[in-house]
Amino acid sequence: MSVVMDADRISRTLIRITHEIVERNKGVDGLAIVGVRTRGVHIARRIARSLLDIAGEPVPTGALDITLYRDDLMRHAVGPQPVLRRTEIPFSIDDRKILLVDDVLYTGRTVRAALDALIDFGRPKSIQLIVLVDRGHRELPIKADYVGKNLPTSPEESVQVRLQESDGVDEVVLQQEG
């Protein structure tokens, strides 16, 4: 097990991504930020706070649960269904530029599900993807617009993002599966 990002590194990375967002979108006008449950939401809230610090304007923030859109939902062997949590998008996404946030980008299947889920809420002007870690091994044609860290991995390894809000510590850990 090795720590590939510590608390300082995560914090600096999120501030850097915030600056990239402001630069690319020429401010925060028309932006909204939506995190994928669970850890994507924590990262989304942190980025929203940094955007407020840097641009001085609040950006609407939401939470998306993609469980009901998973492509493996009814394909797994018989057994309990994944736990469902609330989706909270308390604003219209129509004609907004949506910043979609997840912790780890891997196969791309979660992002595919998130895109489908978002489109059911309206027709955004655009969707930009933010991930803290891109570990490669895509199975779908999906690419992030903002990447915290590119982390080459083997499929036998697992990448775990731990955050204060849910895990009591800020770190990204690379582990051998076993």
Next chain:
Amino acid sequence: MASERTDAPALRGLRRKDLLGIAELTPEEILLVLDTAEAMKEIGSRPIKKVPALRGKTVVNLFFEPSTRTRTSFEIAEKRLSADTLNIAIASSSVVKGETLADTALNLEAMQPDMIVLRHSSSGACHLLSRICKSGIINAGDGMHEHPTQALLDAFTIRERKQRLQGLKVAIVGDLLHSRVLRSNIHLLTKLGADVWVCGPPTLFPADISRFGVRATSVVEDAVEGADVVMLLRIQLERMQGAFFPSLREYFNVFGMTEERIRRAKPDAIIMHPGPMNRGVEIASEVADGPYSVILDQVANGVAVRMAVLYLLAGGAEHEEAA
């Protein structure tokens, strides 16, 4: 809302294919259904009220008794989850030609449905089907036995208003004897720690009602005194073969929920009724339409709760994995 709830429910999922009654559920399973229903409720407020979760699944709504609310509610829930639905009502089924319930079910099952939602006038009809069918069976009311999704939506509605069930005084007044809603609610509310009072004419008390861990009285004022929740049950004339009380008017005079009686409950008490209501029999119109009435919230929440049940059961029972 949700202040007492953590992000992740204690339980990771339901490990069963059928929902036959509340009696066999654990408190953790009940809370999982209620938490899942909270997430489902949000879907009803979207511009596109549909998610792909049960795409390609077929659900048969098999109703051997008249029903508007429950059947419609299940059908909307199934459609919002993208399941294909099929409604079979008794009048148009082969039952009128003499087919037995088991044969009807086996014939339907030959067409490979994934779940059957069953309402039947015989207690235990769902248990029978669960033994002979591979499809998941959801009890939408069986005789005088149970109506589990009604109790779940009642609990959901109470929790939405009161944030909890533990320690609440719940008074259930009406036709206790014939009510499957009562039996399901007693199981659920006592499992989650509510203080349940039941009230009705002594002729309509089920035998050894006190064994269920509730307090029984025929004095409606005692039942309502200090209650957080007052739930009324319909007088089920269609199930009565005999004279249980002199007249509907006399029933209303002694047990009917009037504004005067409701004042004995807590000031923020809520009034519930599973429907269909008989105004002027078990409930006065001013109470049914009053500010403390959550009767229409119950109907709205029914869809979210049934979506939760359909979703959680669609995974099936784990012990089948080996088969």
